[in-house]
Amino acid sequence: MNKVETSFLHKNQFGEDFLWGVSTAAFQIEGAPDSDGKGRSIWDVFTSQKGKIKSGHHALTACDFYNSYQSDIDLIRDLNIPNFRFSISWPRIMPTGVLPVNEAGIVYYNKIIDSLLSAGIEPWITLYHWDLPHELEIKGGWTNRESVNWFSAYVEVCVQNFGDRVKNWMVINEPSVFIGAGYFLGIHAPGKKGITNYLKAMHHVTLATTAGAKIIRNHIPDAHIGTTFSCTHIEPATQSSKDVEAAKRVDTLLNRTFIEPILGLGYPQADLPVLKKLNAYIVEDDLNNLSFDFDFIGLQCYTREVVKSSLLIPYIGAELISAEKRNVISTDMGWEVYPPALYEVLKKFNAYKGIKKIIITENGAAFPDTLKNGKVYDIKRTHYIQDHLEQILKAKKDGLNVDGYFVWTLTDNFEWAEGYNARFGLIHVDFDTQQRTIKHSGLWFKDFLS
Ligand code: NOJ
Numbered sequence: 185m186n187k188v189e190t191s192f193l194h195k196n197q198f199g200e201d202f203l204w205g206v207s208t209a210a211f212q213i214e215g216a217p218d219s220d221g222k223g224r225s226i227w228d229v230f231t232s233q234k235g236k237i238k239s240g241h242h243a244l245t246a247c248d249f250y251n252s253y254q255s256d257i258d259l260i261r262d263l264n265i266p267n268f269r270f271s272i273s274w275p276r277i278m279p280t281g282v283l284p285v286n287e288a289g290i291v292y293y294n295k296i297i298d299s300l301l302s303a304g305i306e307p308w309i310t311l312y313h314w315d316l317p318h319e320l321e322i323k324g325g326w327t328n329r330e331s332v333n334w335f336s337a338y339v340e341v342c343v344q345n346f347g348d349r350v351k352n353w354m355v356i357n358e359p360s361v362f363i364g365a366g367y368f369l370g371i372h373a374p375g376k377k378g379i380t381n382y383l384k385a386m387h388h389v390t391l392a393t394t395a396g397a398k399i400i401r402n403h404i405p406d407a408h409i410g411t412t413f414s415c416t417h418i419e420p421a422t423q424s425s426k427d428v429e430a431a432k433r434v435d436t437l438l439n440r441t442f443i444e445p446i447l448g449l450g451y452p453q454a455d456l457p458v459l460k461k462l463n464a465y466i467v468e469d470d471l472n473n474l475s476f477d478f479d480f481i482g483l484q485c486y487t488r489e490v491v492k493s494s495l496l497i498p499y500i501g502a503e504l505i506s507a508e509k510r511n512v513i514s515t516d517m518g519w520e521v522y523p524p525a526l527y528e529v530l531k532k533f534n535a536y537k538g539i540k541k542i543i544i545t546e547n548g549a550a551f552p553d554t555l556k557n558g559k560v561y562d563i564k565r566t567h568y569i570q571d572h573l574e575q576i577l578k579a580k581k582d583g584l585n586v587d588g589y590f591v592w593t594l595t596d597n598f599e600w601a602e603g604y605n606a607r608f609g610l611i612h613v614d615f616d617t618q619q620r621t622i623k624h625s626g627l628w629f630k631d632f633l634s
Contacts, residue, residue, distance in 0.1 A: 191570050195633050197577060203588030204633055205267030205306075206260065206610065207546050209313035209357065211243060212597040214273065216250035220288035223279025225315035226325065226366075230373035241603025247595050248618050253296050256620070259611060260594065261303040263626055264633035268305050269545065269590055270296065271313035271357065272346075274338050281317030281334055283341075290345050297349050308352040308590075310412070311339055311396060314362045314373070314600075321374050326367065326385035326392075329465075335392040336399060343403040351404070354482055354545065355396040355411040359389045359442045371601055379461065379499065387465045390445050394476040411446070412482030412545045415439050415533065417525035421492040421505055430493035430502035437500060438489070439532065447538035448475035458499040477538075480587070482545030485529045487519035515568075516550035516606045517599075523571040530579040530586050541587050547572050548592035550599065550606035553623060560612040565625040591629065595620060 195204060211227045231242045249256060260268055274281065277289035300307045312335070316325055320334055339355075365372035368382035376385075393411050400407050416438050420431035436456040444452050450471065453459040490510060494503035507514035513521045526547065533542055549568040554561040569591060579586055596609035604615055610626035613619070622630075 191628070191632070193570055193573055193577075193632055198573075198580070198589075201587070203267055203543060203590075204265060205269055205308065205588065205590035206263075206265050206594045207269040207308075207590045207592050208249075208271070208594050208597070209310065210271045210273040210276070211246075211313070211315040212593075212599070213247040213249035213595065214276075215243065215245040215248045217244060219250060220292070221279060221286040222273065222289065223275035223281070223286075224318040225273065225275045226318055226321045226373035227315050229318050229321075230375055233375075236375070237601055238603045238605055241598070241605075243598040245615075245618075246598045247613055249595075250292070252618065254299055256594065257296075257299050257303055257305065259620060259622070260300075260305055263610065263622070263630040265629070266304070266306060266633075267308055267352075267588075267590065268300055268594075269308040269310060269354070271310035271315075272342055273315050274312070275315065275317040275319075277341060277345075278317065278338055279319075281320035282337060285341055290341075293346060297346060301349060306352065307350050308354065309342070309346065309350050310354040310357050311342060312355065312392075313357040314366075316374070325374055325376075326363070326388050327376070327381050329384075329388055331388045332391045332395055336395045339396040339399045340403075343400055347400075347404040347407070351406065352408045353400050353404075353410070355400070355409070356389060356393045357412050358414040358484060359386070359393070360438060361414050363389060365601075379458065383459075383462050384465055386441070387462055387470075390442065390474055391470065393446060394473055397476040397478065408479050409476075410478050410480040410482050410543065410545075412484055413439075413443050414484045415529045416485065417488040417522070417528040417532075419488060419490050421490050424493075426493035427491065430500075431491040433500050434489065434491045434502050434504070439529075443481070443533075443536075445474040446476060446478070447536055449538075450474070456500075475538075478540070480541040480543050481533065481539050482543050483529060483533060484546035484592070485526050485544065486515075486517075486547065486549070488522045488525040488528070516552065517602070519549075521549070521568060521571075523568075523575050526572050527575040527579050530576070530584045531582075534584045539585075542585055543588035543590070544576070544586065545588075545590050546592040547589065548608050550602075550608050553607060553612055555612070555621075558621070560621050560623040562612075562623045562625050565610075565623065566628045569625060569629065 370377040420427040507520035596607040599606040
């Protein structure tokens with residue numbers, strides 16, 4: 185690999201204002217769980233429990249970004265990437281989740297922000313990327329309505345300390361994933377299960393999303409405020425009315441339930457009757473506090489799902505047919521490689537009148553890397569990114585709005601319950617030595633952005 189493989193793609197085809205970036209999250213990269221007064225998060229606790237994470241992996245060191253942020257920021261600059269998305273660890277700056285503030289945590293994020301700005305890289309902050317302070321979990325976490333106030337106080341601290349330099353903010357990352365996996369299925373932190381936990385957390389996180397956005401707007405009038413949602417193109421396995429109806433319910437659950445209240449459309453209870461149970465937790469005035477006029481919506485799309493009807497699955501009456509069963513090409517996450525999904529979700533979300541701007545805040549793939557003579561070959565990842573960028577060009581040509589693309593992710597990192605088994609990075613990490621090597625995909629992206 186002496187030369188980066190040529191492709192006809194170049195950033196200029198996307199227009200001058202198109203935003204290019206790379207996304208990360210605190211818990212997946214930082215390590216240093218106890219350094220400088222940090223409190224424990226639900227993920228610190230979850231990863232310390234036996235059997236929760238594949239191969240017994242933990243995130244005590246992760247990518248050591250807590251210590252190596254400067255050299256990683258140098259790498260972002262070397263790759264010509266102009267925007268860096270990272271998240272704040274709530275318990276690093278508020279160890280118990282509430283006041284007082286841990287000044288050392290503020291100092292740490294200030295160093296990151298200042299270092300990015302001096303490298304000419306724009307900081308994009310995600311306020312909540314899943315690492316709730318454990319002390320708040322003891323009080324019920326997101327299932328406790330107080331969580332809206334806890335979160336609001338935390339957002340105040342962030343905007344007061346970082347708002348003078350940071351203009352791009354995302355309030356909550358992928359609520360459907362962390363609430364589904366963490367509060368219904370119990371396979372992510374905090375490991376809670378059941379419909380009651382799920383629905384309570386859903387409503388409180390939705391209220392917290394708009395409460396947080398309002399606080400940012402009040403403190404930083406010119407802030408560029410968004411929040412991010414996972415989304416998936418859904419198709420029925422057959423055209424039978426049963427499968428078509430099942431696909432509609434899954435689409436409602438995965439694509440509509442979390443965004444529609446934010447857009448002022450309320451929860452989609454008609455298309456997913458189990459959501460009517462939410463009424464038990466909705467109190468006076470809530471319906472007026474569920475929406476916010478976001479400057480942008482971040483969409484995170486990796487694949488499509490094919491759905492068949494199933495009487496065995498409670499509440500939803502539907503089952504996803506895995507990529508393996510369908511015998512299609514998939515990634516190390518078991519997700520089908522299907523680039524047109526990105527076009528389809530852009531079409532779907534463009535149809536909402538309330539969305540002003542769409543940015544793809546995550547897209548990328550977990551594939552194994554081949555190391556040879558000090559180089560890292562990951563041609564599948566390069567093609568995955570190129571093929572998804574082609575879909576964005578197609579969408580733009582068809583008049584759909586899409587204003588940016590952030591790759592998931594900078595370096596290989598801790599992929600939640602998958603541990604380090606799923607590598608998503610543009611940069612390879614040897615987790616024994618912490619050595620970084622830019623992969624073929626990273627070199628291609630650098631060239632593309634030049
Ligand atoms: C979604 C999440 O935001 C991120 O934390 C995760 O690592 C990627 N997608 C890949 O699964």
